[in-house]
Amino acid sequence: MANMAYRAAIAAAALLLLAGCGGGDGETAAPPTPPTTPSSQPPAPAGANFNVLSCLTQEVAPGRPIASLVVPDSLGIDLNVPPGFPNGRQLTDPVIDLTLAVLLLDLKQEPVTRFVDLPLNPPANDVPFRAAFPYLAAAQGNPPIGPVGSNFNFRTDPASAYVRVDRMGMPAVATALISSSTKNKYNDKDPIDDNNFLFYDDIFNTLTGLTNALSDDLSAAGFKMCAVPN
Template identity: 60%
Template sequence: MRRSLHRAAGAASLSLYLVLAACGGSDSDPVPTPQAPAATPFTVPKPAGANFNVLPCLSQLVAPGKTVASLVVPDTVTIDLSAPSGFPNGRRLTDSVIDITLAALFLDLTKEPVTRLTSLPLGPQANDLPFRPNFPYLAAAQGNVPAGPVALAGFNFRTDPPTSYVRVDRMGMPAVATVVISPSSKIRYNDGDPVDDDQLDYYPDINATLKAYADALSDDFAAAGLK
C-alpha cells in the first residue's frame, strides 16, 4: 500500500480531480472534494490501527494516457485503434478485467505491475476450452450436446430502432458496480447513467467504500507482500 504520492501537475481534469483510491496514507496532503450528498455508512471489520487516507491514488497511469481514475469514472470502456488492444484499451475475452482494476485501485503502480493480481494462482487461469477465433468467439460447449428440434416460431423479437436504446448495460467496468459501489447504492448505480458519473454523483459512496476495503485488507496485502 502506498503511503504517499505527489499530486500530478497540470490542469485538474476529472481523472486527477476524482481522488478516491486506496493507496494513499495518512501523511498525504488533503485534496478538496466536490460537494455531493453524504455517502451511506459502509463498514468492514479492519485490523487495529488501520486508517488509510484514500485520496491521492487515481492519478497513477495504468496504461499510456490512461489514469486509474478513468477506469472508475465514467463507467465506460473506450478503445483507441492506434494503440495495442487489451484492457483498459477495449476488452478481450481473455483479459482479467476485475483483477487489473482492483490492482490499479489498491496497489502502488510504481512498485507493482497492474497485472500483479492476475499473476496470483487464484481461480482459473484460462477458459476451460479455447475461444473461437471468429464471431461469436465463445468456446464450444463441453461434451456432446444433443441436437434437439429447433423452434423457429413463437419468438417476439424487438424491432425498435437503435435510437430507442440508451445503453446496452452498466458493466463497462464490472469491478465498479460489484466492488467499488456500496451494497446500499448498487441498485441506484445500476439504474443510473455514465453522465451521473461525470457529475460525481457517486463520489462519496466510492470514497467511503474504497477506504473501508483499504483498511480491512491492509494486513492481508502486507502479509502477501503486496505494496
C-alpha cells in the same frame, strides 16, 4: 474533507483529459503530480484507517490517472494502439485482477500484473471460445439453459428491444466500488451521470472500506499499497 479532495482530483483529471484531446493552440496540459506514498510500509494493524486519495490520483499511464478509468464508468478503445484492457477488452484479459491491482497497489513499486501473476486463476477457459460472434461458448447447465433471451439481433434491433439489468463499462466498478444499497440506482443511470458527481462519495467510501478491510492481509503478504494510513 477527503471526499472534497477526491472530487477536486477527479475534476482536475477530467480537465487534463479534455486538454489532452486537442485544442486550438495545440498545447497539452502537464499531468498532475500524484501524492507520494512511503517507499516501504509496515504491516497494517487490523482496523487501520487509510486515505485512498493517492490510489485514485496515481497514474496507470502518462497523463492517465486511475480516477479517469473509474469515472465515467465506460471502457473505450483507441484503434491506433494494440487492443487489450484497459484499451478495450479481450475475452482472455484478466480484467478484475488488473482493476483491483491499480485500485489497491502502489504502481511505482508494484507491476500492474501483480495479482495476475499469482497462481490462483485457472490457466484457460473450461470450454473453448467460438470462432464467430458471440464468441462465448454456449451456456452450461443441468438441465441446459433454454433459448430465452437468445433471439436478439444486436446489429438491427433498436435500443428499445433491450432491458438494462446491469451496467459494466469498466470491470469491477459496479461490482466492487458501488455499495449494495446504491447498485440499483447506479445501474439505472448512465455514464454521463458519473461526471455529475452523483456516485463519487459512494465510490470513495467503498474503496476506503475495502482498503481498510484488506490492508492487514495485503501488507502481511508483502504487497505495497497505494493508500496512506491516516
